[in-house]
Amino acid sequence: MTEMYEHIDESTLDGMRTLVTEEAVEGKTVLLNMGPQHPSTHGVLRLLLELDGEYVVNCVPDIGFLHTGVEKNMEAKTYTKAEVMTDRLDYLNTVGNNLAYCLAVEKLVDLDVPPRAQAIRVILTELQRIASHLVWLGTHALDLAAMSVFLYCFREREMILDILEMCGGQRMMTTYFRPGGLWRDVPVEFEGAVRNFIKIFPARIQEYEDLLTNNPLFVERTKHIGVLKPEDAIRWGVTGPPLRASGVKHDLRKVRPYSGYEQYDFDIPTQSDGDTYARYLVRIEEMRQSLRIIEQALNKLPYGPVRSNNRKYVPPPRSEIGTSMEALIHHFKLWTEGFPAPKGSVYVAVESPRGELGVYLEGDGGPKPYRVHWRTPSFVNLQVLPLLAKGHLVADLVALIGTVDIVLGDVDR
Helix, strand or coil, rough: CCCCCCCCCCHHHHHHHHHHCHHCCCCCCEEEEEEECCHHHHHCEEEEEEECEEEEEEEEEECCCCCCCHHHHEEEEHHHHHHHHHHHHCCHHHHHHHHHHHHHHHHHCCCCCCCHHHHHHHHHHHHHHHHHHHHHHHHHHHCCCHHHHHHHHHHHHHHHHHHHHHHCCCCCCCCCCCEEEEECCCCHHHHHHHHHHHHHHHHHHHHHHHHHCCHHHHHHHHHCCCCHHHHHHCCCCCHHHHHCCCCCCHHHHHHCCCHHHHHHCCCCCCCCCCHHHHHHHHHHHHHHHHHHHHHHHHCCCCCCECCCCCCCCCCCCCHHHHCCCHHHHHHHHHCCCCCCCCCCCEEEEECCCCEEEEEEEEEECCCCCCCCEEEEEEEEHCCCCHHHCCCEEEEHHHHHHHHHHHCCCHHEE
């Protein structure tokens, strides 16, 4: 097999040696491309695999096929207009992305958020977390040939997307959260729809568990597969369910509460085995904890405004535009010129379904951010895939990609 490398110059071979072992360069092991179109890679992810028979010797993720330049595009827009791009990062956590960005803007300009808006933010963010976990669970089970679970998960996800559409007019890219609060108040049907969901969903979670948790095929495909030790998880900067499945009890909603999370009573699910099965159990329990948070927020949902009254940064109510020339001019100037933010920089992080989602925002005194940078959990967590994959069968790699729970829009910015 060494003849296949004869046409490659020495500099290229040196580059290959930094990615794969000497055995691969000499042709003793096989190099194989997986993706970027393979369905189990959950997007345009390419993996360069080095195989010894059916066992993975090395695995090198190759990203960049979906790069959109989101950060630089946001820097070319006003603070308000830049928010629409946050929905497109992790498209399974759109309101969570909105929340991180809004919190950063509010911290930069010292903008208050009414209590009602904070409670609604929490409710919708936790519904989004459940919806994201449902997509993960359905696709992860589908990768392992469990078709029914996929259909059941998307059945419940539709209910959540209907609630998001009810509030923001869109199923996914809502941009419903705005600096200083919300776009508008929730409709009158909102509370009934959410209560109906939290009433039926516990039984649906049990239905998923009945199909998977003690299923011998699922257990064999996930137990002791891709074990991540807690010290390795910390060393690689892993956050979210993969970190908690390795026994590290870390959740930003508890460690550094934001948006009023300190008011709610909930647990941080952990497991100690650190394998694919443990990560499944953590995400299942996280959905139950999200229901607890939603119910508490709904029970004490305060009355009042949903947007700050600080007219320097927040547009006037739409009802005033038709009766007040000053309100119309103010609305026009905010949407065309934007508002100036003071010089300075802030970093705000939230707990997304995949881990720590942080945004660094720097202002220079103008209406556009000088610098925007996102710390996305999919990008960081993907680093650990080579560590998880070594020594496992190629068939197990499909389960390992799913267990990290990456979204390529969250990886390639």
